[in-house]
Every structure is written in structure tokens, then in C-alpha cells.
Amino acid sequence: MVYDLLLWAGLGIFIAAMGPDPIRDPAAFGLVTAPKVALAGVAVLVGRRWPLAALMLLVPLGPWEFGQGFATVDLSWLLPRRHVSILPLVATSPYIMWYAYLTGRRMSGLWSPLTAFLLVTVVGVGVVVAQGGDLALWVAMATGLVGTYVVPYSFGLLRRKLLQQRTQARQSAEAQARLRERARIARDMHDSLGHDLALIAVRAAGLELTPGLGPAEVRAAGELRIAAADATERLRQIIGLLREESDAPPLAPVGEEVTELVRRATDSGMSISLELARGPAPGLARAVVQEGLTNAAKHAPGAAVEVTVSRERVVVRNGPPRSRPTARPGGLGLAGLRERVRLAGGTMTAGPAGDGFELAVTIPHES
Incomplete structure (x- = not known):
């Protein structure tokens, strides 16, 4: 006025x-x-x-x-x-x-x-x-x-x-920030919850084969394994809603080191051999190992897994499965990892190797 x-x-x-x-x-x-x-x-x-x-x-x-x-x-x-x-x-x-x-x-x-x-x-x-x-x-x-x-x-x-x-x-910047946050949430859910659910399924599969259990205990262990597989599938659907194909997931891994990750998976019942070279490992080593162990637990239960981490290369190889897989193929884990490796300047191969499966990532070392 x-x-x-x-x-x-x-x-x-x-x-x-x-x-x-x-x-x-x-x-x-x-x-x-x-x-x-x-x-x-x-x-x-x-x-x-x-x-x-x-x-x-x-x-x-x-x-x-x-x-x-x-x-x-x-x-x-x-x-x-x-x-x-x-x-x-x-x-x-x-x-x-x-x-x-x-x-x-x-x-x-x-x-x-x-x-x-x-x-x-x-x-x-x-x-x-x-x-x-x-x-x-x-x-x-x-x-x-x-x-x-x-x-x-x-x-x-x-x-x-x-x-x-x-x-x-x-508004476009805010929308991109929201999409990046959704991709980060999807990545974290895949890396943490997906890995933990896969280990639960491995433990349940091991219980099913434990001698001396009664029919009720074996049936309960089987139901637990199936429930873990169903939860993994629902998590996969949620991740699909959160993640956009065009989004580049964050490059910085979070959580424990490779040795702790392998130890926790071994405690869950997986048979894992780790070869860790001296010197700094590639920045994505933990993410590669976690993705490889998660895929082995879901798609090749009971298989022996070999993990090799050198200065510029990370390889996760598993043998043939010993029991029925707990998840269906076609997840987003390898696709997201491939994009992270590409943005880091590396190369990634993933496919059958003999009777099993091999995931190999090479990232040039920064001097």
C-alpha cells in the first residue's frame, strides 16, 4: 500500500x-x-x-x-x-x-x-x-x-x-538430485539388504542338509529359504522402481572391507577362498566382491567361490551350484556395477566360466 x-x-x-x-x-x-x-x-x-x-x-x-x-x-x-x-x-x-x-x-x-x-x-x-x-x-x-x-x-x-x-x-536440477538419491537408495538396498538376504538363504539351505534334524525342522528350514528368496524378489522389484536406467549410481562404496565381507559370508556357510595381494586394492573392490558373492549365494547355492583381489583386478569365480537357486536371473546388480566400473575408467566381464560363473573387473591404478 x-x-x-x-x-x-x-x-x-x-x-x-x-x-x-x-x-x-x-x-x-x-x-x-x-x-x-x-x-x-x-x-x-x-x-x-x-x-x-x-x-x-x-x-x-x-x-x-x-x-x-x-x-x-x-x-x-x-x-x-x-x-x-x-x-x-x-x-x-x-x-x-x-x-x-x-x-x-x-x-x-x-x-x-x-x-x-x-x-x-x-x-x-x-x-x-x-x-x-x-x-x-x-x-x-x-x-x-x-x-x-x-x-x-x-x-x-x-x-x-x-x-x-x-x-x-x-526444477531439472532438483529432479536430477531426487533421481540420484533414489539411485543411491536402490544401490544401498541392493548392496546391504540383498546381500544379507542371500546369506540368510544360504544358511537356511545349509540347515536343510544338516543330518539329525526331524522332518518339521527340515520343513521349517526350507520355508525359511523360500521366504528369503521371496523377500529377495520383492526387494528386486522395489529397487527396480527406485532406480532409473539413466542414473549413474554413486561411485563411493560404503560398509566393511573385503576381508570382513568375505569373513561374514564364510560364517554364513559359503565356501570361499580369498587371495588378497599386497598394496592398495581398486576403489571398487568391495562392491565387486559383494556383487559376486551375492550372485553366487543366490544363483549357485553351495558352490565354492574363489575371490582374487590384486592392485588393478578383482575376480570372483564360483563353481556349479549344489542346490536349487534361490533367485531368478535378470537382476540389476551387474548392470549397475558395470556402469560404476565404466565411470571409474575400468572394464568388466561377467559370464559362464567352465561349470560356474566368473565376474572380473579391471580398473587402471592411479599413480
């Missing part, structure tokens, strides 16, 4: 400066200036919400006095008049330019501003015709329309487009 009152006060002062002297000719001031000030008050009142309406209300106060302008040009080679006003300015021109700018800044459609500008052009043509239709007047009127209405509107339109692009870029 304070802003609008100040705007109206400033506009009223400029309108008063354009009209009769209120001291010498109060009657003319009240007849000419007072209605214009009231019109300006209405324009300010509606201008915040509807700048185009304010722009149209201020048409009578437009640049229709062609005697003075922003600049003059010598057109004596074309016109009898030597000095022709370019971009005629009046005291209210800055306010009209402001509302023209706001029209471009806030209005998304083009038809309403275009119609309004056509009406303003009609008014300008009428003023020129009323003043004799001299060519110099046409030049002044045309430059006044362009400078007072078209240029500010174009700046407002450009500003709106830039802000829209900025908003779209921010």
Missing part, C-alpha cells in the same frame, strides 16, 4: 507539472489536471495485479506531445523541418514504460498485449492526423510508440523468459 501511494504521489506530481498552474489558473487545473490525477490513481490501484489495464488507462497521458524528445535528427534532406523529435518524452513516460515492462514480465499470452498495442497505435495515428499529418510527426509518433511501449514490453518479456529458464533449470 505504501509503495502504491508513493507511486501515485510521484505520478500525480508529474501530471501536475504537465498541466496548468494551480495558483494562477485553479479552475483549469481542476478541470484538466484533477481528472488525470484521479485516472492515475485508478491505474496504480489496478496496475499491481493487471499491468496491462494500467497501461491502457494511462494512454491519455502517453507521449503525444511531439515537440520535445529524447533526441532530434536532421531530416532536411527529406523534410522541410530540420529538427525532428525522436522518442518524444513527457513527464509520465517513465511510468508508462514501467507498466509496459510489467506487462511483458507478468503476462504469458501475446494476444492481449498485441491488441492493446494496436489500440495505442490507433490513438497515436489519430493524434498525428489531428495535428496535420506532417511526416515529421509520423516519425516522432512511431519512435514514441516503439520507445515507450514496445521496447519496455520486450525487456519484460525477455526477463520473464530468463526467469522461466532459471526456474526450469532449478
Whole structure:
């Protein structure tokens, strides 16, 4: 409200400066200036919400006095008049330019501003015709329309487009951040829960084969193995919903080291031999070993697993399964790992090797 009152006060002062002297000719001031000030008050009142309406209300106060302008040009080679006003300015021109700018800044459609500008052009043509239709007047009127209405509107339109692009870029960045977070959650679920469920299934399969158990215990162990396999399948479906194929999963692995990972899997009943070379291992060594052990536990239960970790190469190889697999093929683990290896500058191969399966990853060592 304070802003609008100040705007109206400033506009009223400029309108008063354009009209009769209120001291010498109060009657003319009240007849000419007072209605214009009231019109300006209405324009300010509606201008915040509807700048185009304010722009149209201020048409009578437009640049229709062609005697003075922003600049003059010598057109004596074309016109009898030597000095022709370019971009005629009046005291209210800055306010009209402001509302023209706001029209471009806030209005998304083009038809309403275009119609309004056509009406303003009609008014300008009428003023020129009323003043004799001299060519110099046409030049002044045309430059006044362009400078007072078209240029500010174009700046407002450009500003709106830039802000829209900025908003779209921010929304796109937020969407990408959400997708990356979903991919990270999917990766963590796959790496932690999927691995743990696979180990539970291995333990249950081992219980089924333990001698001395009664039929009820064997059946319970079998149900536990099946339940773990079903939970693994549901986890796989959830991961599929969370992960986008175009998302690059985070590159930094989390959790325990390779030796601890192998020890925990061995405690669960897997037969694993580990060959760990001296020196720093590749950055993705833990992720590769975990994926290989998880796949061996799910798809080759009871198989012997060989894990080899050197400075630039990680290999996980398993033999043939000794019992029925606890999961169906076609998961996203190898696909996600392949992308992580690619982004790290390495190569990955995964496929049958003899009677079993081999996962091998080579990552160049950074000196």
C-alpha cells in the first residue's frame, strides 16, 4: 500500500507539472489536471495485479506531445523541418514504460498485449492526423510508440523468459538430485539388504542338509529359504522402481572391507577362498566382491567361490551350484556395477566360466 501511494504521489506530481498552474489558473487545473490525477490513481490501484489495464488507462497521458524528445535528427534532406523529435518524452513516460515492462514480465499470452498495442497505435495515428499529418510527426509518433511501449514490453518479456529458464533449470536440477538419491537408495538396498538376504538363504539351505534334524525342522528350514528368496524378489522389484536406467549410481562404496565381507559370508556357510595381494586394492573392490558373492549365494547355492583381489583386478569365480537357486536371473546388480566400473575408467566381464560363473573387473591404478 505504501509503495502504491508513493507511486501515485510521484505520478500525480508529474501530471501536475504537465498541466496548468494551480495558483494562477485553479479552475483549469481542476478541470484538466484533477481528472488525470484521479485516472492515475485508478491505474496504480489496478496496475499491481493487471499491468496491462494500467497501461491502457494511462494512454491519455502517453507521449503525444511531439515537440520535445529524447533526441532530434536532421531530416532536411527529406523534410522541410530540420529538427525532428525522436522518442518524444513527457513527464509520465517513465511510468508508462514501467507498466509496459510489467506487462511483458507478468503476462504469458501475446494476444492481449498485441491488441492493446494496436489500440495505442490507433490513438497515436489519430493524434498525428489531428495535428496535420506532417511526416515529421509520423516519425516522432512511431519512435514514441516503439520507445515507450514496445521496447519496455520486450525487456519484460525477455526477463520473464530468463526467469522461466532459471526456474526450469532449478526444477531439472532438483529432479536430477531426487533421481540420484533414489539411485543411491536402490544401490544401498541392493548392496546391504540383498546381500544379507542371500546369506540368510544360504544358511537356511545349509540347515536343510544338516543330518539329525526331524522332518518339521527340515520343513521349517526350507520355508525359511523360500521366504528369503521371496523377500529377495520383492526387494528386486522395489529397487527396480527406485532406480532409473539413466542414473549413474554413486561411485563411493560404503560398509566393511573385503576381508570382513568375505569373513561374514564364510560364517554364513559359503565356501570361499580369498587371495588378497599386497598394496592398495581398486576403489571398487568391495562392491565387486559383494556383487559376486551375492550372485553366487543366490544363483549357485553351495558352490565354492574363489575371490582374487590384486592392485588393478578383482575376480570372483564360483563353481556349479549344489542346490536349487534361490533367485531368478535378470537382476540389476551387474548392470549397475558395470556402469560404476565404466565411470571409474575400468572394464568388466561377467559370464559362464567352465561349470560356474566368473565376474572380473579391471580398473587402471592411479599413480
